[in-house]
Amino acid sequence: xxxxxxxxxxxxxxxxxxxxxxxxxxxxxxxxxxxxxxxxxxxxxxxxxxxxxxxxxxxxxxxxxxxxxxxxxxxxxxxxxxxxxxxxxxxxxxxxxxxxxxxxxxxxxxxxxxxxxxxxxxxxxxxxxxxxxxxxxxxxxxxxxxxxxxxxxxxxxxxxxxxxxxxxxxxxxxxxxxxxxxxxxxxxxxxxxxxxxxxxxxxxxxxxxxxxxxxxxxxxxxxxxxxxxxxxxxxxxxxxxxxxxxxxxxxxxxx
Numbered sequence: 001x002x003x004x005x006x007x008x009x010x011x012x013x014x015x016x017x018x019x020x021x022x023x024x025x026x027x028x029x030x031x032x033x034x035x036x037x038x039x040x041x042x043x044x045x046x047x048x049x050x051x052x053x054x055x056x057x058x059x060x061x062x063x064x065x066x067x068x069x070x071x072x073x074x075x076x077x078x079x080x081x082x083x084x085x086x087x088x089x090x091x092x093x094x095x096x097x098x099x100x101x102x103x104x105x106x107x108x109x110x111x112x113x114x115x116x117x118x119x120x121x122x123x124x125x126x127x128x129x130x131x132x133x134x135x136x137x138x139x140x141x142x143x144x145x146x147x148x149x150x151x152x153x154x155x156x157x158x159x160x161x162x163x164x165x166x167x168x169x170x171x172x173x174x175x176x177x178x179x180x181x182x183x184x185x186x187x188x189x190x191x192x193x194x195x196x197x198x199x200x201x202x203x204x205x206x207x208x209x210x211x212x213x214x215x216x217x218x219x220x221x222x223x224x225x226x227x228x229x230x231x232x233x234x235x236x237x238x239x240x241x242x243x244x245x246x247x248x249x250x251x252x253x254x255x
Contacts, residue, residue, distance in 0.1 A: 021233050022070035023053055023060065028230035029114075030065050030121050032223050036195050036215075037123035042222055068116055072109040073234060079105040080149065099150050107141040114194075123199040130201060136194030140187045147183035148235035152176045180235040181228045188224040192216045 031045030053060045060066060083101040087094035114137050119126040152175040158164070159171040166174070196215055200206035207214070 021073050022066060023057075024233050025073070025230045026063070026066040026069040027053060028226055029069060030117055032191075032226055033114075033117050033195060034121040036192060036219055036223070037121065037199050039121060039123070042226060046226070065117055065120065068113045072106065072113050075109055076102060076106040095150070095153070099145065102149050103142055103145040106145055107138050110141045111137045118195060118198050122195065130197055132197040133194040136190050136197065140190045140194070143183055143187050143190075144180070144231070144235070147179045152179045155179065176235075177232070180231045184224050184227045184231060188227050189216050189220060191227070192219060192223060 027046060027049030031040070031042055031049055034040040034045050035042040049060075080098055080102045083098050084094045087097050111134055115129040115134070118129055118133070152172070155178075156168070156171040156175040159166040159175065160168055164171075193212065193216060196206065196212050200212075200215075206212055
């Protein structure tokens with residue numbers, strides 16, 4: 001009973017944490033997809049989405065796209081937190097279990113979420129998402145999980161070393177905010193390629209590899225900065241808060 005109580009604590013805190021994250025991320029996600037498909041400009045999509053969020057929050061929260069995003073982040077953080085807590089309880093290094101669990105959970109859920117958003121806000125009549133798009137989304141999410149959970153502690157340890165000499169909290173926060181955002185320069189074109197495979201499945205009509213490259217290049221910087229705006233609350237600020245959640249839960253669980 002005592003163990004179950006402490007496992008439930010990180011789950012409860014995770015749900016509260018995900019509440020503010022998913023509301024913002026959903027607006028950005030669907031705006032990027034609608035913009036790349038040509039349905040709506042990025043600025044218009046963001047403006048309408050945030051207007052609804054701030055003026056009619058309960059209408060916004062009930063939208064299917066928002067609920068799908070909430071499921072992704074609440075379950076990803078819950079799985080990561082429980083894995084971290086249990087690993088430390090059993091005196092295992094949590095790095096590898098945490099990466100594996102977070103990657104499998106987030107990748108599966110995000111591919112599911114993006115397949116829905118792509119059909120809802122993509123180009124043409126809704127149709128099944130192709131294997132090529134799924135592959136792009138999966139690769140993108142594996143990199144995202146590494147940037148959110150694996151690389152920040154490694155870079156933080158370096159910054160705390162004699163060469164730089166930062167304090168632990170300063171290094172941890174800086175790395176957690178920096179790494180997920182920096183990786184968007186790599187993951188955004190992969191994301192856009194997955195969307196292009198869906199929007200223009202015929203390679204000849206898409207202009208071949210060069211045609212896809214031109215389409216991605218046109219939207220690369222706006223989409224990259226928009227995705228930074230979504231990743232910062234999701235795995236930047238969210239990651240900082242989540243680290244404190246995990247630390248508190250672990251202290252309680254190991255007493």
